[in-house]
Amino acid sequence: MSRTVNRANNRRxxxxxxxxxxxxxxxxxxxxxxxxxxxxxxxxxxxATSIAFACYVVGIIPVLLGLxxxxxxxxxxxxxxxxxxxxxxxxxxxxxxPGLLALGVARFLLGISTGLTSAVAPAYMQMLLGGxxxxxxxxxxxxxTALGFGLGAAVTSxxxxxxxxxxxxxxxxxxxxxSLALVVVTTLKDRAPSTTKSSMLRxxxxxxxAISYGLAILLAWAxxxxxxxxxxxxxxxxxxxxxxxxxxxxICSCGVLFQPWARRLAPRSATRLGLVILPIAYxxxxxxxxxxxxxxxxxxxxxxxxxxxxxxxLGGLSGVLAIADGSASQxxxxxxxxxxxxxxxxxxxxxxxxxxxxDAVGHTLAxxxxxxxxxxxxxxxxxxxxxxx
Numbered sequence: 001m002s003r004t005v006n007r008a009n010n011r012r013x014x015x016x017x018x019x020x021x022x023x024x025x026x027x028x029x030x031x032x033x034x035x036x037x038x039x040x041x042x043x044x045x046x047x048a049t050s051i052a053f054a055c056y057v058v059g060i061i062p063v064l065l066g067l068x069x070x071x072x073x074x075x076x077x078x079x080x081x082x083x084x085x086x087x088x089x090x091x092x093x094x095x096x097x098p099g100l101l102a103l104g105v106a107r108f109l110l111g112i113s114t115g116l117t118s119a120v121a122p123a124y125m126q127m128l129l130g131g132x133x134x135x136x137x138x139x140x141x142x143x144x145t146a147l148g149f150g151l152g153a154a155v156t157s158x159x160x161x162x163x164x165x166x167x168x169x170x171x172x173x174x175x176x177x178x179s180l181a182l183v184v185v186t187t188l189k190d191r192a193p194s195t196t197k198s199s200m201l202r203x204x205x206x207x208x209x210a211i212s213y214g215l216a217i218l219l220a221w222a223x224x225x226x227x228x229x230x231x232x233x234x235x236x237x238x239x240x241x242x243x244x245x246x247x248x249x250x251i252c253s254c255g256v257l258f259q260p261w262a263r264r265l266a267p268r269s270a271t272r273l274g275l276v277i278l279p280i281a282y283x284x285x286x287x288x289x290x291x292x293x294x295x296x297x298x299x300x301x302x303x304x305x306x307x308x309x310x311x312x313x314l315g316g317l318s319g320v321l322a323i324a325d326g327s328a329s330q331x332x333x334x335x336x337x338x339x340x341x342x343x344x345x346x347x348x349x350x351x352x353x354x355x356x357x358x359d360a361v362g363h364t365l366a367x368x369x370x371x372x373x374x375x376x377x378x379x380x381x382x383x384x385x386x387x388x389x
Contacts, residue, residue, distance in 0.1 A: 006130065010128060011129070013128040013129075013188055013189070014125060014129050014137075014140050016184045016187065016188060017080070017121075017124060017125055017128055017185070019144070019181055019184060020084065020181045020184060020185050021080075021121055021148065022144040022145065022148040022151070023084065023087070023148065023178050023181040024080075024083050024087055024113055024114070024117050024181075025114070025117075025144075025147075025148030025149045025152075026149075026151050026152040026174065027091055027110055027152060027174060028114060028148070029149055029150065029152050029153040029228055029248050029252065030152035030153065030155075030170065030171065031103060031106070031156065032152075032153040032229075032232070032244060032245060033153055033157045033160050033232060033245035033248075034098075034156065034160070034166055034168075035052075035053070035229060035232045035233070035244075036049070036232040036233045036236045036241050036244075037164070037166050038099055038100050038103055038166055039233070041098065041166060042099050042100050042101075045355075045359040046230060046355040046356075046359055047352070047355040047356040047359045048355075049229060049233070050229050050230060050351045050352045050354070051104070051355070052100045052101075052103045053225070053229035053351060054107075054229075054347075054349075054351060055104040055107040055108040055111065056107040056110055056347075056348075057111060057344045057345075057347055057348040058108055058111060059107070059108040059110065059111020059112040059113075059114075059115065060111035060112065060118075061111075061115075061341065061344055063111070063115025063116060063119070064115045064118060064337065064341075064344075065203065065204065065337060065341070067116075070119065071119060071120045071123070075190045075191065076120040076123065076124040076127070076190055076191070077124075077186075077188055078190075079116045079117070079120050080117065080120065080121075080124070080185050081186070082113075082116060083112075083113040083114070083116045083117045084113075084181055084185065085182070086109045086110070086112055086113040086116075087109075087178050088179070088182075089109055090105075090109040090110050090113070091106070091174050091175055091178070092175065093105055093106050094171065095171050095172070095175075098166040117145075118340075121141050122137060122138065122141050124190075125140050125141050127190075127191065128188065128189070142256060142259065143256055146252065146253050146255060146256040146309060147253050147256070149248075149253060150248055150249030150251070150252035150253030150254075151249065152170070153228075153244070153245035153246075153249055154246055154248070154249035155170045155173070156170040156245050157242055157243065157245025157246055158170070158245075160242045160245070161242045164242070203337065204334055204335075204337040204341045205335055205337075205338050206335070206338045207320075207323045207324055207335055208323070209319075209323050210319075210323050210324075210335055210338065210339070211384070212271075212381055212384035212385045213271060213315075213316035213317075213319045213339060214316070214338060214341075214342035215342065215380070215381045215384065216274065216275055216315075216316050216381050216385075217317075217339060217343040218342045218343060218345060218346030218377075219275070219278060219312075219346060219374060219377045219381065220274065220278060220307055220308040220312040220343075221308060221344070221347040222346040222347065222351065222374070223251075223281075223282055223285075223308060223374065224251055224252065224304075225346070225347040225350065225351035226350070226351055226354060227247055227248060227285065227301060227304070228248050228251075229355065230351065230355055230358065231244055231297070232244035233358070233363070234289035234363050234367070235247075235289060235292075235297070237292070238292030240292065243294055246298060247285075247298060247301045248301075250301030250302045251302075251304050251309075252309065253305070253309075254301075254302045254305040254306070255305035255306055255307075255308060255309025255310040255313070257306075257310075258306040258309075258311065259309075261310070261311075262274075262310045262311045262313075263314060265311070266315075267315045267316070267318040267322060268315070269315070270311040270312070270314060271311065271312055271315040271316050271385060272382060272385060273307075273311045273315075274306070274307035274308070274310065274315060275307070275381055275382055275385075276378075277303055277304070277311070278304065278307045278308075278312075278378055279371070279374055279378055281300045281301075281303035281306075281307065282300070282304065282370075282371055282374055283300070283371065284296045284297070284299055284300030284303065285297055285301060285304065286368070286371055288300060289363070289367070290363060290364050316339065317336070317339060320335050320336060320338075320339045321335065321336065324336075350370065350373070354366055354367070354369075354370045357369060
């Protein structure tokens with residue numbers, strides 16, 4: 001009986017943490033449907049919007065690489081609480097002073113928040129579950145964070161449909177929800193900080209064969225960044241910008257539906273499948289955005305999500321960890337850091353480049369050039385995967 005009670009308590013604690021994780025990632029794209037309106041308010045273009053969007057990466061990369069040992073020094077619960085406080089602050093800033101400058105500051109704070117969460121969430125979830133199968137903890141973390149990344153944008157779109165605004169009620173609702181999550185997290189147990197101080201620095205490395213998986217996730221997350229940051233401006237030309245939140249939900253959250261399939265495939269096979277899907281899905285998105293066919297855009301985002309957050313994400317990470325398997329745990333950690341570094345480079349640099357191109361040559365040519373670069377990158381990565389031992 002006591003074992004059953006303990007297991008129920010563990011699952012309850014895990015659900016509370018999952019709620020907090022979902023709340024944290026919900027903040028990340030909460031303002032996504034407002035990007036075009038915020039740029040118009042400041043009389044700025046898509047290039048400035050993409051730079052504000054990429055401030056997220058400026059916040060997350062130093063945390064992922066330089067504060068890896070922080071949880072051992074202060075505990076895991078304080079980092080989750082800090083992440084929630086940063087989300088509250090970021091959302092409050094965009095309410096008080098809506099504009100691209102406030103968006104850039106908020107995105108920077110949200111990057112720090114996500115970095116803190118990524119560093120501790122899997123291990124903390126495993127601890128709360130009392131040593132159950134690692135896959136259970138992984139499923140909790142993956143499902144809650146993937147749902148959150150798309151949920152905020154979708155909820156904001158619902159309000160923007162009804163009453164266009166740069167400060168929709170979804171932002172106020174988020175403040176209340178995040179405050180509740182903060183209270184919930186205070187009830188969770190945590191281990192005492194370790195007396196042995198681990199290294200705070202986690203430099204990336206690329207064991208032989210890992211670079212091809214890194215290139216795959218770079219291409220995948222470049223497409224994710226384009227949909228979140230640039231698609232709203234393309235859809236606004238056809239009066240469809242309010243739908244951009246659902247496109248963000250499609251590309252960020254629907255991939256979790258394909259993860260069970262991705263787990264059954266070998267890492268290289270899963271990554272190859274995702275790479276094949278990627279240019280096809282992008283073609284649907286770009287064609288639909290340029291010509292105003294919403295169904296094509298939404299179908300393309302779901303297909304892209306299967307690759308970006310399903311086959312390539314899980315297959316690539318599994319492939320990198322398999323290459324590092326048998327080495328010291330530090331090498332596996334550094335290989336994982338290298339994988340995510342390339343992912344976030346893809347999430348920023350191609351998006352900024354495409355945004356600047358749109359201001360210079362227009363949506364059609366800029367999106368076409370992005371598609372050609374994506375296709376060349378996919379072919380090159382497939383060749384590298386074929387050659388890798």
